[in-house]
Amino acid sequence: MKVAVDVPSYVKCRQSCRASMSAVRCWRFKRNVKDVSEEELFAPGHRGCAGCGCTVAMRLALKASGKNTIATHATGCMEVVSSPYPETAWRIPWIHVAFENSAAVASGVEAALKALGKKDKVNVIAFGGDGGTVDIGFQALSGAMERGHDLTYICYDNEAYMNTGVQRSGSTPFGAATTTSPVGAVSLGNDRPKKDLPAIVAAHGVGYVATASVAFPLDYYEKVKRAIAHKGPSYIHVHSSCPPGWGIPSEKSIEILRLAVDTGMWVLYEIVDGKGRITYKPATKHPVEEYLKVQKRFRHLDDETIAKIQESIDKRWSELFED
Amino acid sequence: MATDVIHGSKAVAEAVKLCDVDVIAAYPITPQTRISESLAKFAATGAIRAEYIKVESEHSAMSACIGASATGARTFTATSSQGLAYMFELLFVASGMRLPIVMANANRALSAPLNIWNDQQDSVSARDCGWIQIYVETNQEALDSVIQAYRISENHEILIPSMVCLDGYVLTHTMEPVDIPEQDLIEKYLPPFKPALSLDPDSPITLGAFANPSTYMEFRYEQQKAIERSFKAIEAAGKEYGKLTGREYGLLEEYNLDDAEIVLITMGSLAGTVKETLASLNDRRIGLLRVRAFRPFPKDDVRRLLKDVDKVAVIEKDISVGLGEGALFSEIKSSLYGLDSQPSMAGFIAGLGGRDVTPEDIAGVVKKVEKGFEGTGWVGLK
Ligand SMILES: Cc1ncc(C[n+]2csc(CCOP(=O)(O)OP(=O)(O)O)c2C)c(N)n1
Numbered sequence A: 001m002k003v004a005v006d007v008p009s010y011v012k013c014r015q016s017c018r019a020s021m022s023a024v025r026c027w028r029f030k031r032n033v034k035d036v037s038e039e040e041l042f043a044p045g046h047r048g049c050a051g052c053g054c055t056v057a058m059r060l061a062l063k064a065s066g067k068n069t070i071a072t073h074a075t076g077c078m079e080v081v082s083s084p085y086p087e088t089a090w091r092i093p094w095i096h097v098a099f100e101n102s103a104a105v106a107s108g109v110e111a112a113l114k115a116l117g118k119k120d121k122v123n124v125i126a127f128g129g130d131g132g133t134v135d136i137g138f139q140a141l142s143g144a145m146e147r148g149h150d151l152t153y154i155c156y157d158n159e160a161y162m163n164t165g166v167q168r169s170g171s172t173p174f175g176a177a178t179t180t181s182p183v184g185a186v187s188l189g190n191d192r193p194k195k196d197l198p199a200i201v202a203a204h205g206v207g208y209v210a211t212a213s214v215a216f217p218l219d220y221y222e223k224v225k226r227a228i229a230h231k232g233p234s235y236i237h238v239h240s241s242c243p244p245g246w247g248i249p250s251e252k253s254i255e256i257l258r259l260a261v262d263t264g265m266w267v268l269y270e271i272v273d274g275k276g277r278i279t280y281k282p283a284t285k286h287p288v289e290e291y292l293k294v295q296k297r298f299r300h301l302d303d304e305t306i307a308k309i310q311e312s313i314d315k316r317w318s319e320l321f322e323d
Numbered sequence B: 001m002a003t004d005v006i007h008g009s010k011a012v013a014e015a016v017k018l019c020d021v022d023v024i025a026a027y028p029i030t031p032q033t034r035i036s037e038s039l040a041k042f043a044a045t046g047a048i049r050a051e052y053i054k055v056e057s058e059h060s061a062m063s064a065c066i067g068a069s070a071t072g073a074r075t076f077t078a079t080s081s082q083g084l085a086y087m088f089e090l091l092f093v094a095s096g097m098r099l100p101i102v103m104a105n106a107n108r109a110l111s112a113p114l115n116i117w118n119d120q121q122d123s124v125s126a127r128d129c130g131w132i133q134i135y136v137e138t139n140q141e142a143l144d145s146v147i148q149a150y151r152i153s154e155n156h157e158i159l160i161p162s163m164v165c166l167d168g169y170v171l172t173h174t175m176e177p178v179d180i181p182e183q184d185l186i187e188k189y190l191p192p193f194k195p196a197l198s199l200d201p202d203s204p205i206t207l208g209a210f211a212n213p214s215t216y217m218e219f220r221y222e223q224q225k226a227i228e229r230s231f232k233a234i235e236a237a238g239k240e241y242g243k244l245t246g247r248e249y250g251l252l253e254e255y256n257l258d259d260a261e262i263v264l265i266t267m268g269s270l271a272g273t274v275k276e277t278l279a280s281l282n283d284r285r286i287g288l289l290r291v292r293a294f295r296p297f298p299k300d301d302v303r304r305l306l307k308d309v310d311k312v313a314v315i316e317k318d319i320s321v322g323l324g325e326g327a328l329f330s331e332i333k334s335s336l337y338g339l340d341s342q343p344s345m346a347g348f349i350a351g352l353g354g355r356d357v358t359p360e361d362i363a364g365v366v367k368k369v370e371k372g373f374e375g376t377g378w379v380g381l382k
């Protein structure tokens, strides 16, 4: 579970701020909540579950990129909840084609805008879930990133195939129970660690790569702004909660997402032109058990397994946060 | 008008150049590769202004064409066999979204066993994807058909993507004299692309929404109605093209049908071999009906042309395994269903995986049906 990010000590975040998570003011980015656009381009009334973190990821992304945006979307929860014909939650031009090709469709959109002389005026965002990005859409994503299209890919990672009923994806964390990694006499749930996709995208030489969390809205908002401003391909991987898929109460959705960061299960960073930096350092490191025990998908884990998870987090934590 | 002696692949590329395409996305596969290579060369030398996306797969080629077409660009791709099969789910999306994408398919056999040579199993298997399918006989027709395809597909009454199918190697890699029309002539024939709807921040639309059982069927119905309208549009585009170039095209080509008692039916370049054979047999009782438009399938015209004929023999390069006959034979039979006096009917599978179909083979088919053969048969089977 090593993050293959080069984090020079001088860029490590020393603010230990908790402000960004309360959505008031992020020290690192000097971004104030008042700077966030009030325009709602992802309309309310979509079919997302109560407490769905992913819909917040959509909404904030569009606030950051503004109305001069064309978005493409992979099949998945966010596509389904937002576009039941003849209704739509999208107040920007939006296209869904299939599960595995959001990046390829976005390549076409970008090329068309170029050919028609409109690219300077329009941002292109490709959205995909973790399945549509790290698994079945991986090839199309890799191709689009490698070809250097001027577009931003945003993967909202809810850590399983939620739309089809919580099956395991390559992004499902170690130990999580899903319907295809069930717990049984000879199974502890998902037996593989989470695929480190941001690092793989960074290995393409992509100029702007960032991880984010819906529980840190200003951090995420700023990263989308930066990704869009970056000429060429950019990539954001945003950790997003799914109450039914994770087995958590809707009202705890953001709190638990925040715990992912505070325990070190999820780390917020950005890699700009190959240079990585942590954008948020938790004030105190919470034991991972706090994150695991509040979610049904992890509830079966025994002490030994939890210790194993803690160990891998500790290792990464010391690499990232301790000089 | 300049005449050049060129491969079918080059003829397709020349057509794309004449159509001033905005976005090309293509992936190499034999025997299509030379189309994408020629276009890459055009792009590299500035001969075309298109954005050329060197995609990492055919799946992404069609995905990128869908994205580009939806953004208001005239788009082109080309593929073959495994590539077309790899695009399969997206063929339905392109037609379902009513995007006027044009694609050339270099007809090639499908694996397994791996085979890079010509038959028409690939595009015939994609017949229900909602695309217009035109099968061409010559390199000239390949060029002419790509140009006509844009005119047909982009017609706001139609808005159905088109596949121009040319036989791999037999056409793609064979030199023939081809007239390349002047640019200004084609500009007159093909107006700049005006999308019916496009992804535009000034008037946002949602494309690719999901439709539940209360709305889905109507989308398919509308598609069927639109492709029915394309019968007329294909004929009109072929006629108009004839006025400008002297080469007229339709849904079907009738050859020696006036007094024909036996009619051979086929698609693509095999029609050339049949014409050769018929010319040497020099028998007014034997004619050829070449199916140029396989989708939409001109049932009514087929019925009209064959209703007084004695015998019909279909020769085709595809098979519906499990049914034991080719798709064209099935369509012809269903077109003649319920006639008072049906011709006797025979369907022959020929040329799979690039096996040569010779004039002797064709003469053999004629002999067989003359003797009263009915049902299905194989040509050149060892
Ligand atoms: C080619 C293909 N295979 C499978 C599916 C079925 N399918 C639709 S959405 C989905 C899972 C989506 O998972 P993810 O990308 O993580 O998005 P989420 O639903 O979790 O938001 C699957 C398996 C499909 N639509 N297309």
Ligand code: SF4
Pocket (backbone or CB within 6 Å): A047, A048, A049, A050, A051, A052, A053, A054, A055, A077, A078, A081, A158, A162, A163, A241, A242, A243, A244, A245
């Ligand atoms: S299932 Fe999960 S991801 Fe899908 S809408 Fe509900 S909360 Fe969101």
Ligand SMILES: [Mg+2]
Pocket (backbone or CB within 6 Å): A129, A130, A131, A156, A157, A158, A159, A160, A161, A162, A169
């Ligand atoms: Mg998911």
